[in-house]
Amino acid sequence: MAEQFKEQGGVATMDPPRMMRWLTSRLMTKISSPRAVAARHRKAEQARLKTGAPHRVDYFHQVEEGYSALTAQLLHRLVERYDIALHCHLVRGQEGKNAPEPELLARLARCDSALIAPGYGLDFPADVKEPTAELIAAANEILAAQSQEDFPQVALTVSDALWRADLATMSELADRLGRASPEAAEAALEAGTQKRRELKHYSGAMFYYGGEWYWGVDRLYHLETRLAALGADRQPGSQMLAQRPTADMKGARDDGQYTLELYASLRSPYTAVIFDQVVSFAETAGVTLNLRPVLPMVMRGVPATREKGMYIFMDAAREARAAKVPYGNFYDPIGDPVRRCYALYPWAVSEGKGVELCSSFLRHAFALGVNTNTDRGLRRVIEAAGLDWSAAQAHRSDKRWEMTLEANRQTMYASGLWGVPSFRLLGPTGEPLLSTWGQDRLWLVAQTLRDELAKREL
Incomplete structure (x- = not known):
């Protein structure tokens, strides 16, 4: 059975040489250690303080992705809660070897987003279909026309219309909020995707802060924890915006039937x-x-x-x-x-x-x-x-x-x-x-x- 799968070589090799196995193992052990992580965090904060820069958080939004629809519901709350400068970028979906099953991934993202949304106090429609190309283009064109200040709230409104397949509302939003040309929207998508590539990532719904990536609502609690530790939480001690639900059975118990x-x-x-x-x-x-x-x-x-x-x-x-x-x-x-x-x-x-x-x-x-x-x-x-x-x-x-x-x-x-x-x-x-x-x-x-x-x- 194993022989039916092709040896890919490089970083995807299934049989690395002994020295490569050892070197890779030592490298991953070293860079993922708590000490190394803490050192990188300290270095990033020292660099920020030296220049007097704000806590800059970059966010990469893929309009047709389910996970980005969830994060869109938290962007304005994130800015209100934390003392950050949020910079939002439009991006395309995963590409090349980073997206081995693109259609499956898109379908899974929609299904998964509907399943997890209630656990985070968010909304996403069940059994929703992939948005049409017309809706996706309209969403990108509207968002490409927005300022960084307006993007969080507009992203929420546009995302709602997109996933309800509401062309009438999308047109009304374009008339009221402005709409970039198709060429300008494409340029914004390319710029955002290129920036994400330069920062060495590949997904939508990603937050980047101080050299570290945070994926969607599922990893936002790590970013919130880090910002709070730096004194950037305007409501210290309050529940986080994206506190992960716990695997608590709350006293319920099966007898082996499930x-x-x-x-x-x-x-x-x-x-x-x-x-x-x-x-x-x-x-x-x-x-x-x-x-x-x-x-x-x-x-x-x-x-x-x-x-x-x-x-x-x-x-x-x-x-x-x-x-x-x-x-x-x-x-x-x-x-x-x-x-x-x-x-x-x-x-x-x-x-x-x-x-x-x-x-x-x-x-x-x-x-x-x-x-x-x-x-x-x-x-x-x-x-x-x-x-x-x-x-x-x-x-x-x-x-x-x-x-x-x-x-x-x-x-x-x-x-x-x-x-x-x-x-x-x-x-x-x-x-x-x-x-x-x-x-x-x-x-x-x-x-x-x-x-x-x-x-x-x-």
């Missing part, structure tokens, strides 16, 4: 952050946990770029710090280490230790800095999972894992998902109740399960 499927890979930084939390959640919530491992993205032909890989690893480290999860002492397990562990997975499952094996591997690779490409490292993984190293030897050439992981991948794709960690919550008869992607969606799983359990009590 199933939580976890799609995970052994080289995913986000999986490493959330894996043990999912296991703990399933135990607390009483749901049946069904672990469905898949190959890492680059090992199944999904392209990657250096900027995307860097952002993901740094963001995962930031999320781990916030969740107080051990993370960051990294030894890259891509390629053979992943294959060697997966070869033992069917045996571990037969021993009742499949979850423990994956948990141990992720912990050793992402938190303990163990080289899982050696027998010594793999033995530490196996024994920490409660398995016998000697007994494992008979299973090291097992190929059954390939069919299992490919079946899991196909099921994941059929659910409109292609990355990990992803979740599917299934009802008592196996009906899908929720399909969602991201380590920051466990709260959504909890909310959906709570709602379903409440229905059963009526």
